[in-house]
Amino acid sequence: MQCQICNKNEATIHLTEIIDGVRSEMHLCEICAQEQGIAIKTTIPVNELLSNLLAVQPTDEELSGHSDKDLICPHCGFTLEQFRKEALLGCPYDYEVFEKSLLPLIERAHNGGTTHCGKLPSRVPRDAKRQIELLNLRHQLETAVQGEDYEMAAKLRDKINQMEK
Amino acid sequence: MKLTDLSSDINEWFDGSGPLSDIVISSRVRLARNLAGYKFLTRCSNTDKSEILKKLKDILLSLDLGDKVFYISIDKSSALDRHLLVERHLISRSHAFGKGPRGAVIAEREFFTAMINEEDHLRLQVLKAGCQISSCAKQINKIDDMIEQKVEYAFSPRYGYLTACPTNLGTGIRVSVMLHLPALKMTGQIEKFFNAARDMGLAVRGLFGEGTEAVSDLYQLSNQVTLGISEDSVVTAFEKTIIPEVVEYENAARNQLLSRQSDVLEDKISRAMALLQNARLISSQEALFLLSHLRLGLNLHKHQGASTPAIKRLCALGGSDTDDKSSLSIRTINRLFMLTLPAHLQLNYGKPLDATHRDALRAQIIRSALGQTS
Numbered sequence: 001m002q003c004q005i006c007n008k009n010e011a012t013i014h015l016t017e018i019i020d021g022v023r024s025e026m027h028l029c030e031i032c033a034q035e036q037g038i039a040i041k042t043t044i045p046v047n048e049l050l051s052n053l054l055a056v057q058p059t060d061e062e063l064s065g066h067s068d069k070d071l072i073c074p075h076c077g078f079t080l081e082q083f084r085k086e087a088l089l090g091c092p093y094d095y096e097v098f099e100k101s102l103l104p105l106i107e108r109a110h111n112g113g114t115t116h117c118g119k120l121p122s123r124v125p126r127d128a129k130r131q132i133e134l135l136n137l138r139h140q141l142e143t144a145v146q147g148e149d150y151e152m153a154a155k156l157r158d159k160i161n162q163m164e165k
Numbered sequence: 166m167k168l169t170d171l172s173s174d175i176n177e178w179f180d181g182s183g184p185l186s187d188i189v190i191s192s193r194v195r196l197a198r199n200l201a202g203y204k205f206l207t208r209c210s211n212t213d214k215s216e217i218l219k220k221l222k223d224i225l226l227s228l229d230l231g232d233k234v235f236y237i238s239i240d241k242s243s244a245l246d247r248h249l250l251v252e253r254h255l256i257s258r259s260h261a262f263g264k265g266p267r268g269a270v271i272a273e274r275e276f277f278t279a280m281i282n283e284e285d286h287l288r289l290q291v292l293k294a295g296c297q298i299s300s301c302a303k304q305i306n307k308i309d310d311m312i313e314q315k316v317e318y319a320f321s322p323r324y325g326y327l328t329a330c331p332t333n334l335g336t337g338i339r340v341s342v343m344l345h346l347p348a349l350k351m352t353g354q355i356e357k358f359f360n361a362a363r364d365m366g367l368a369v370r371g372l373f374g375e376g377t378e379a380v381s382d383l384y385q386l387s388n389q390v391t392l393g394i395s396e397d398s399v400v401t402a403f404e405k406t407i408i409p410e411v412v413e414y415e416n417a418a419r420n421q422l423l424s425r426q427s428d429v430l431e432d433k434i435s436r437a438m439a440l441l442q443n444a445r446l447i448s449s450q451e452a453l454f455l456l457s458h459l460r461l462g463l464n465l466h467k468h469q470g471a472s473t474p475a476i477k478r479l480c481a482l483g484g485s486d487t488d489d490k491s492s493l494s495i496r497t498i499n500r501l502f503m504l505t506l507p508a509h510l511q512l513n514y515g516k517p518l519d520a521t522h523r524d525a526l527r528a529q530i531i532r533s534a535l536g537q538t539s
Contacts, residue, residue: 030356030357033356034356075204076204089329090204090207091203102331106334110390114392115393116322116326117394118335119396120320122310123313
């Protein structure tokens with residue numbers, strides 16, 4: 001599709017505007033869009049992002065009939081309401097206490113990631129360490145298969161098998 | 166260590182050296198950590214904050230970081246000193262102007278800072294010139310290991326390192342590169358870069374400007390995802406995919422300027438020279454905007470072998486503080502970028518100055534560096 005303004009370049013920006021119920025569409029190339037002052041917002045402040053994410057989630061009543069809303073963290077006295085305002089949590093236990101409400105948000109903020117697969121402190125007990133390492137290896141295997149790096153995938157598979165023995 | 170020892174020159178990571186430094190000015194890796202057994206800072210009393218501060222400060226000052234380190238109590242520092250640390254990228258704006266007991270441990274060569282009681286109990290950063298992300302990551306990991314021998318971090322097997330904001334959860338790693346992208350801006354393609362960054366899940370922000378506008382064509386590009394991905398994967402993505410792509414975009418735009426839009430380029434460089442050599446009053450924003458064009462001209466000469474009339478005139482500008490007296494260096498331009506920022510100007514002058522006096526002093530420093538004697 002060609003740009004409606006210059007009629008030369010490929011239209012890569014497609015705008016739909018609805019004013020008083022009347023829908024209009026515009027198809028523009030990047031240069032003309034820029035000249036028209038149409039810029040795509042690329043960075044959203046973290047606070048805004050978090051409160052937007054929280055706002056679009058179904059409420060807990062909708063999901064299960066019981067609510068996290070009135071829950072208070074026994075360790076720090078924090079509530080979800082405060083998190084909505086400040087976008088910061090009160091203590092490390094909040095991740096467990098408010099897990100149900102936080103998980104969808106964590107998932108969206110981390111592009112679907114919900115499990116740590118990076119560095120481990122040396123103090124972590126050996127068993128837990130093994131579990132996490134296995135998780136990491138499985139994750140790497142998945143990535144290797146997706147990237148069609150079968151040689152790497154085979155190596156990872158062997159390593160996982162060995163660890164599971 | 167006095168802050169005026171720092172303010173008289175640029176820091177090592179801003180001296181124009183390092184791999185790909187014509188486009189990638191510096192690399193930074195930051196880790197976010199919290200101590201187990203304490204609440205996050207939003208719920209900490211000042212007594213708790215002081216205890217955390219003392220604990221972490223003592224540990225950091227006892228470590229062998231490969232350089233002398235010094236400690237600054239941020240809540241007790243003057244506003245000017247705090248501004249200086251922000252201008253030098255040693256602490257964040259929110260650390261400088263936050264609340265409660267907080268401090269920073271800084272390496273004298275400025276490659277390392279630990280902010281204590283910023284948003285998390287501990288924020289570590291390592292900065293290097295040019296594209297050196299994996300080297301930063303290696304060094305910060307080593308420092309983190311040393312600290313971890315002496316404290317217990319808040320960690321969960323499922324979520325990794327626990328942070329006050331869920332957006333830093335997991336590895337707590339934030340890789341940032343400072344990029345100079347004047348040609349993408351001049352050729353009207355900077356939006357393309359923004360869109361590509363967004364598609365790769367990266368955040369872009371302008372640097373040295375007010376708000377998010379990048380008056381100096383300097384942008385900071387950072388990862389946003391910290392959970393479900395290893396530190397190595399984040400670093401590799403930057404080094405193998407992201408940086409090469411951005412460098413290719415910017416170089417293509419630079420070649421386009423030289424081959425097809427040389428009049429635009431000549432105009433921008435000539436105007437920047439004329440204004441900077443003659444202005445008697447210049448704001449920080451205007452200086453940054455114009456210096457960016459000089460930096461582009463010098464790099465086009467050095468890396469693309471360009472020698473248009475304006476670039477030839479630019480290269481011939483020598484000043485009293487250039488390393489090579491016969492030609493203008495990138496180091497001189499970088500020095501001007503940093504040393505003409507408001508807090509640097511005032512600390513080097515020795516006392517606070519109002520905006521008009523700052524603008525006059527800034528114009529004078531620039532004229533002198535560009536070889537103008539009057």
